[in-house]
Structure formats: C-alpha cells, structure tokens
Amino acid sequence: MKNFPRSVIAVTATATLLMAVACSSDETPASPVAGSWDDVVAAANVEGSVRLYSTQHPANLEALRVAFTAQYPQITLEVTRGTDVEMNPRIETENRTGKGVGDVHMSSDPSWIRNTSTSGAFSTAIVGPAFDDPAYERDRSVINNQLFLTSAAIFALGWNTDAVPQGLQSPDDLLDPALKGKIGVVNPGGFAAVVDQYQFFEKNWGTGDFNERLAAQSPRIYPSSLGIAQALSSGEIVATPMVQPLVREMAAGAPVNWVLPEPAWGTPWYSLVLASAPHPNAAQVLANFLVTEAGQKALSYGYGSALPDISGSVGRAQDIALPDTASLTPELTAKFQEEWERGFQR
Secondary structure, X not given: OOOOOHHHHHHHHHHXXXXXXXXXXXXXXXXXXXXXXXXXXXXXXXXXXXXXXXXOOHHHHHHHHHHHHHHOOOXXXXXXXXXXXXXXXXXXXXXXXXXXXXXXXXXOOHHHHHHHHHHOOOEEOOOOHHHHOHHHOHHHHEEOOOEEEEEEEEOEEEEEOOOOOOOOOOHXXXXXXXXXXXXXXEOOOOOHHHHHHHHHHHHHOOOOOHHHHHHOOOXXXXXXXXXXXXXXXXXXXXXXXXXXXXXXXXXXXOOEEEEOOOOOOEEEEEEEEEOOOOOHHHHHHHHHHHOOHHHHHHHOOOOEEOOOOOOOOOEEHHHOOOOOHHHOOHHHHHHHHHHHHHHHOO
C-alpha cells in the first residue's frame, strides 16, 4: 500500500470539504457535515457567512455580532432585524421556495414557536456542544431537539422619577387616581404576546378586575414598549406596567426607574437553525454560540439570560414560561381586541 505524507492527506481533506460546501451552495441546503464539532466549524469557516433573523434589541444584536466575530473571524455575521409579523412569513416563503436567505431565526411569537416545534417544517436538529452544558439545562431549554431557548423579555413596572419620586412597589400603585391619564399601555392589536400579557395581568394581579381598573385610569396607548420607554423618559407619561427594564435609559441619564412585580410577565425567545439555511454549518456554529457565556453576555443586557450569572441580565429565561397558545388563537385574540378597545379606547 502506498503511504502519503500527512500534509497531502490534510490538503486532500480540505479540498473535499471545500467541494462539498461549494456543491451544496447552489442546491437545496445540506445538513451539517458528518463528523466532529471541529469538522462543523471547519465547514462553517469555508461557508464564511451566516445570517440571523431576530426581533431582539439592536444594541444587543450589535454586541452579538462583535462577540461572534471575535471568536469566529472567518465567518461574517449579518443580522436582519424585524418583527415576528415580518419575519415569520419570510421564513415560510424561503422554506417553500427553497431559496433560503436566513440561517438562524430568533422568535418570540408563542403560536409560531409551538406550531414550528410540532411540525418541524422550518427547523433542523441542533448539534453544538454548548447545548449539553449542564448550566444551560437542556431539558428545560430545548424543544424537540430543534428549538432552543435563547433569552427572555421580562417586563417591569416603570416610572418617571421626576413625576413619581416615591416610585412604584406593586401593580396596585398604578391604580392611584393621581396617575389618571398619565399611564402608558401597549395596544395588543396583532400581537398575541401582548394579549397574553393582559391576560396575565387579569389572572395574577389584583382580584380579577385589574384590566378594567387600569382602563378606568384613561391610559395613553402606544404601539410598543419601546414607545412607552421613550415617553417615560420624556415625561409624556409617568408610569406603566408594560416596559422592559429601563437599564439603557438609566445608563443614559434619563429620569426613570423600574422594578419587577411579583409575579412578572415575560415572553421567551426561542431560536432555530432554519431548514432552508444556505449556510447550514455556519448556522450550527452561530446557534451554539448563542448559548455560550460570550453569546449570552451579548444578548442578555436588560433581558433574562439562558445561563446563570450573566452580567447585565435581569433574570433567568427558564423561569419565563412559553404562553399557552390555546387561548391565543386568531379568533380568541380578535375577540380580546374588541373587548380591549371597548374598555381602553372609550
């Protein structure tokens, strides 16, 4: 038998890997290469690019890009940010046509998450070693070996410290007549997660009539929690039950503060490697990075983290349950919207 030098074997293996990746780029996306995690990373370096779809905060996504690039300089991370209302149909179209653009998707839409985890139509199995880190608690964090918990938005009571120097201690403080007309809330129209938030208020705060009493406060209505945070900072409103922890605003010197109520509502982000990913190996590398300490530190500022003891995190993502989507069907959310409008827009 003829013996070849190791250098020749290494070059031949690399060439084979390059050919495999190149061939798959013009066809239906392949699965990650067979072999070790090092083989997957090598193939990802050859692919050289990966695209993330996400609804996360832009600053966190930029921090993620910087951290990922530092660890994987041969792979360019590109981020497309948009709402679930925008991103989910795009993913479905890419999957149906076989013309994938995105590689990994991070969603907070509970109905889409549950439907996708059941059908398996848009995702592929995850293979990275970080998912088996005991600190990640795979049994609480991964659904059907495909969707994985990445972070969670945990919502707080917020106030303007100039107008409400005594602050807020509990949701009941929002019902003070002195705050009438000065509270901000989010319109739930089109957002199942916001419908779930109002339903959470009714079940967990007060005596079953919290939403009715909140509506009687004649709150100002905003399209998103981001708009509420801005209105609190400017003094346009002075309090809210529906804002993410105001860590960025406080760091920038805005006259605001926040506290997590007991219990606090939140919504988890689950991510998936897309079945239509044009860079299937780089997608696996990014997915794995999202649940490492470096990835979590980038993503978790002001959010719940999927690993413990992450600086900048405000809680643990595993403590935020995925909403029960049985009460969030299109018919039921439409009915809730009608009832909400009668109470809050009178």
